[in-house]
Amino acid sequence: MDRLNDGHIVKSYDGELEHLHCLVLEIGGLVIHQVSEALAAFKSRDPELAQKIIAMDNEVDRLEVQADDAVSKIIAKRWPLSSDLRLVIAASKSVSDLERIGDEAVRIAGMVIQLFGSESSEPNTLMLRDINRIGNLALISLRNAVEIFDVWDEEKAMRVIGSHREMEEEFQGDLRHLLTYVLEDYRNIGFAISVILVIKALERIGHHAHNLAEHVLFRVHGEDIRSRQPFQDG
């Protein structure tokens, strides 16, 4: 992997690529925090924490603008080729995926406020268990995906891509599971829909983490493996 990090003759070019790489990792760190706090807010039924998560989105947006700017400046100034070109493309795509992960975390935080913001009704705790399980899967995928973007670890990237199937199965299982509560007592339907929206947001987070791993593989190999989609072939 060292060969990807050999220095350029023009040293400032290295600095610009490094800056872009760090920006992506910084956004990655921020959205990991957003997602784990969103899950914590759900667990502790804490609308105040949820507000903080929503406020963090401004910072993610600000860094996204910076990263986009870095990408266009590098392309305009350096005309990157080969692994540099692939880094710039991978960084640019990863930033959009990360930004969307942040949006999903905000969506979850919004549900926390909606569900626990007033004393209206006591939620069904059994239904919340599903959120914990799929939430942990999504968070692990996301943590791994951001980490491999740092070290360009292709084997781990393959594992993140492979784990996506488990995530999809969990999601489908949860849907069936939640449906049984609704069938049992139709008054559960409002709460079940909220939980489904949260689970869907977590499933999207897992999907974006999967995309991040694909961008890492593209950077390392120069091949686009998106067509593979392991979760659809079975």
Add this chain to the structure above:
Amino acid sequence: MTTHMYPNLSLENNELDNFGGGRDFRGISRVYDRSTATRDQSIVEDEKTVGEWDADSPRITCRQVDVHYGAKLAIDKISLDIGRNEVISFIGPSGCGKSTLLRCLNRMNDTISGCRVRGEIKLDNEDIYRDDIDVVPLRAKVGMVFQKPNPFPKSIFENVAYGPRIHGLASSKEELAELVEISLRRAGLWDEVKDYLGHPGTGLSGGQQQRLCIARTIAVNPEVILMDEPCSALDPIATARIEQLIDELRELYTIVIVTHSMQQAARVSQRTAYFHMGKLIEVGETANVFTKPLHKLTDDYISGRFG
């Protein structure tokens, strides 16, 4: 709608789709086969040529070509095919042998004392280094455009008419005039000079002079056009005109271009050959060479890490 000097850039033209060599990576197994292949080969650091050095229907074939300048080995056992109707670019650091190989292709090196060429170079299956080959018709078949535009100190018309006249390609004045017009049109210069054909060629701008030299080369009906850094003395607009011209001319001729501009090679050529210290390191589809080169030396050179 504004049109680019490069029609390739406008949306209705699907040329851009070709940037990727028309390969289909949708087959899953193929993706994995290729990515492993890429990974294994990318650590190749020896000096065997990697990539597709051969072509299906070659116009020129080079086999085990060695070139010495006196005792110095300038080119070391290079084998390379140049396909019909393709633009191939030769890239590499100064002194890597790319211009030397280019000059071998029309025996331009014959004029340099101490230069010895070994191996085999064939044009349309005919050995161009055979003893009984006359280099004058060879150089008409394989024309050359140089770095600095070098029109003859004669009129624009005479610059283009000179070649056809000495090669006896026109039987009448009218035919000659027609040939001059066709050549100037193909070189994209006709509209700019048609009213000034009697003016000296040296009075044109640099970019126009270069297109005049291309018209002069075209006039003798070549099969191959060799270009040795044809745009390095030109401004970006004149460069764009020449690049557009290269794109049009490849329908009719085989074009070999030596360039120091990576972006130019990426824009104008379908295949790219990378040379390093007299060796041919890598040949492949241009899109692949610039996005995922196989050899570390190629990668380092094109991304500016060479040091």
